[in-house]
Amino acid sequence: xxxxxxxxxIENSGNIVFFGGAGVSTxxxxxxxxxxxxxxxxxxxxxxxxxxxxxxxxxxxxPEIFFDYYKNFLLYPDAKPNSAHYALAELEKRGKLKAVITxxxxxxxxxxxxxxxxxxxxxxxxxxxxxxxxxxxxxxxINGENVPKCKxxxxxxxxxxxxxxxxxxxxxxxxxxxxxxxxxxxxxGGTSLAVYPAAGLIxxxxxxxxxxxxxxxxxxxxxxxxxxxxxxxxxxxxxxx
Ligand code: ZN
Numbered sequence: 444x445x446x447x448x449x450x451x452x453i454e455n456s457g458n459i460v461f462f463g464g465a466g467v468s469t470x471x472x473x474x475x476x477x478x479x480x481x482x483x484x485x486x487x488x489x490x491x492x493x494x495x496x497x498x499x500x501x502x503x504x505x506p507e508i509f510f511d512y513y514k515n516f517l518l519y520p521d522a523k524p525n526s527a528h529y530a531l532a533e534l535e536k537r538g539k540l541k542a543v544i545t546x547x548x549x550x551x552x553x554x555x556x557x558x559x560x561x562x563x564x565x566x567x568x569x570x571x572x573x574x575x576x577x578x579x580x581x582x583x584x585i586n587g588e589n590v591p592k593c594k595x596x597x598x599x600x601x602x603x604x605x606x607x608x609x610x611x612x613x614x615x616x617x618x619x620x621x622x623x624x625x626x627x628x629x630x631x632g633g634t635s636l637a638v639y640p641a642a643g644l645i646x647x648x649x650x651x652x653x654x655x656x657x658x659x660x661x662x663x664x665x666x667x668x669x670x671x672x673x674x675x676x677x678x679x680x681x682x683x684x
Contacts, residue, residue, distance in 0.1 A: 445671045450682050452628055452652050452669070459540045460626040461531050463675075464641065466633025466657060468547045470525045470676040476516055477638070485516065498607040506590045506599060513602070518567060519549065520581060527632065528555035530679035535559065542622040546634065546641065548604050561619050563611055563640070565604035574598025611640065620647050628652040632675040636661045 453459065465475035474481055476493045485493045489512060495501055502509045524532075532555040534540035543552050544561045550568045552560045570579040572593035579600050584591050591600040605611055623629060624647045635657060636642045645653070645663060655667040656675050664670055671678055 445669060446678060446681050448669055449654060456628040457539060458625060458627045460542050460622045460629050461540060462544045462631045464546045464634025467527055467675055468549055468551060470674060471522045471551055473519045473522050473549055494607050499609050502606055510590050520585060522549060522551060524551045524555035525676040526680040527675045528552055530683045532556035544619045561615050563615060567602050567604060569603035570600050571603055572596060572598040572600050619644060623647045624649060626650060630654045632656040635659060636663050
């Protein structure tokens, strides 16, 4: 069984890195805005695709619509970590897992107890004033006016997430590359690896334990040393038993 093999590899590895995508969060009830349903709902409600609303240009031009979408489609403050999040936190505690690299912006890895989390696309939990740089937490945005404004200077307070057309934080990216290139095992989960920079990052892995856990097939299946086409929460639940 592939899950038995994964379990065995984890037991024999001491420098595991996990790379995760939207699929890790969907099992916590956070829908993938890039998934078919997400695109359909966004187009029918706003007349444009999610990538358009979540672009830098659109944000600057139509902040009211951006924040409306943001609050209705991206913010899930009540979401709870699932078995995958908890298992990864536990593996870190045991000293086996060195980093979680995630494309998600929902803070669920930290909620589960993970310490070294590299958030490639930023986080909804940090917000800052575009004018003076003052920082605000998520509640300020949730409870504030439609377009949240800085209490000090009235500038727009935006989430510290990477919008389309914006570049990734270079420090986070270089850390991710370092962890991946030094890993003896790389587990990739909940992503089809279609979104930049996921595919490129996987190429930095030098080892022979590349594991892909994803419901559907990915463009990297042929490169993987182990493939499990199942829900990631279910897989980790079995592993940790
Ligand atoms: Zn300000």
